[in-house]
Amino acid sequence: MSHGYVAVQWTRRKLIYDGVLLAGVSAYLLLFMGISHWWAAAANVPLETDGEAIRAYGSAAYILLHLTLSIGPLARLNPLFHTLLFNRRHMGVMVFLLGFLHVNGWHLPKEPWSWLGQRAPQFPWSFHGALNWYNDFGNREPLVSLFTSNGHFNDFALFPFELLGVIGLAVLFAMAATSHDFWLTNLTAPVWKAIHMAVYVGYAALVGHVFLGALQTNQSPWLAALVLAGLLWLLAIHLISGWREWAIDGHPLQVDSSGWVDLGPMDAIPDGRAKVVALAGERVAVFRQGSEVFALSNVCQHQNGPLGEGRVVDGCVVCPWHGYEYRLETGASPPPFSECVPTFPVELHQGRVRIGLPPRPPKQA
Template sequence: MSSTYRAIDWNRQKRLYDLTLLGFLFLGLGTFFAVSLLHSPNATAETLIIRGCAATALMLLHVILCIGPLARLDTSFLPLLYNRRHLGVTMFLLALVHGVFSVAQFHALGDENPLVSVFTAYQRDYRLLDAGRINGAHFPFEPFGVAALGILFLMAATSHDFWLRTLGATFWKTMHLGVYAAYGLILVHVALGFLQSERAYLYPVLLGLGFALVAGLHLLAALQEARLDREQSRLNAEGFTGTCQVDEVVEGCGKVVIARGQRIALFRHQGRLYATSNVCRHQGGPIGEGRIAEGCITCPWHGWNYRPEDGRSPPPFQEVLATFTTRIVGDRVWVNPTANPPGTRCAGGAVTSS
């Protein structure tokens, strides 16, 4: 989407993003293959492909999961977020290669349908306890990988904006939170499978560090938001809610404030203060962390545009945000937390120089 109404093609930044991603794929897989061939020259090509794709996909998944909270903690990570979907689809393709080669290698050409064998090869070990102990050593690990691959497929297949429009932003976003379920399934898949075969203690340490990084960054981002929310809630009053000082909102920039428990995006544009919903209609991005670009509020995630005075995307786009009435009393910004119907034009509070 662009306020100049040109279709967004593979512009320079997008090409750079994907070329960099491709470079990382070659680097990751190439490093794995080269070191494996030096260290374990007798390993078969199939083994190297299965393991190399799995390791690269798992590393990529960690990057994908870390980008979100990193961009909330430090906006300089936003360039990595812009085409995060490309990372997701690439990760799925790597996982698919891993899965297809694994099924062909370990289950095909036998006395059972390979897709059945994946679930039944040692079915008597589907039990949580074995001889009074947790059955981690023998419990089948393959079904967890299949389930994760299914979720990743669903997400990769619906990653295009067509599906975002068709399914609606809320449903689409909820569905794509399935990446966390896929991550959990993959951790179990690795713990019950690879970690039972390979005994180097550093493998579980690396996996644990990866999980700690993902969980820690999410926790940090949540704590930061909770702290900001608390500060804003303290300023709430009846009716119009005092939100912040006027000079806290820089010309051309946004600021997220809390009014009666909801996040509202404030923007200062051409001497007036406007307020809209903080949730982008595209993918639910934090509008208030964006800027005014070419006269429009611009979402930091994917550049979706809205006019500050009425929350409407410039024609021919149809997205509309709810607006809020603002007033400036003294040097304080007050917002009526009852949302106007989406697209309602508001005059905006006039900023007067003191």
């Protein structure tokens, strides 16, 4: 929780998460390049190693972007996926890094080495990224060439798909640069979430980049089917989870003239869990603990996670996204933490649960 923030709060769980992520990405890159070399040797064709590395990093970024964007809706559909969600931002940063390497390669800039009359040192795994590999044959600067060489905007087959990649990478950069809790705290969660929703615009640009780029020259039906399946999968799970949420948001409860809302019998709320309802434009999580009932805002103060899907531990609800805790009675985080959420008055009336409006303002413990 945010008892002040430090640069990175590493925990064993985060290290395992990032270790698995790094190992998975490394294995993919090594497999891609290893199989390419093996295939080229078997077919006795020269291998364009830079182009192969560009494709390896680009495809890794594209696949990882799909995985990253799948976690949110999967967690909405099944709580098992919550465990992937807590460190999803590192996956997003990894997508940007892979995309950056796809464009730039493992290549140090010429300066300041050229000022000393030296050549920039080369990494053993060095390769030219797409920017230099496809735009550095002549006298124009590669970036100028990238933006000016292709003007076929009205032709699908020749469309300057590289520009769509530039848009996608720019969005991913903005996401990665603002991914730290520093920005989350200072921008506030609603603003931060709104900014990070631009990732879908970036995703759309990258889909265009792939369909109008790689899939125009590589005409393997399997590759096209795979990329199309990835797109349809992502759209389907987002739509399904989104419209399932609508089932709650689209039917807000009505407040009676006394300012109370009837939620139904207490038995309808599972013990130790919550029932989530829409009320007065936002969601309320109504928790049952034995014979007691508590109602508090469903919106976690950290990243606006769904508190109503969290577990109750020692009288505190634990946000399923990142583990932020709030006391059921007060809505305040236990000391030394300072987050708090609004709570609602609750009464039991003839075995039925009723919550009242207006909510009590959030207050620190």
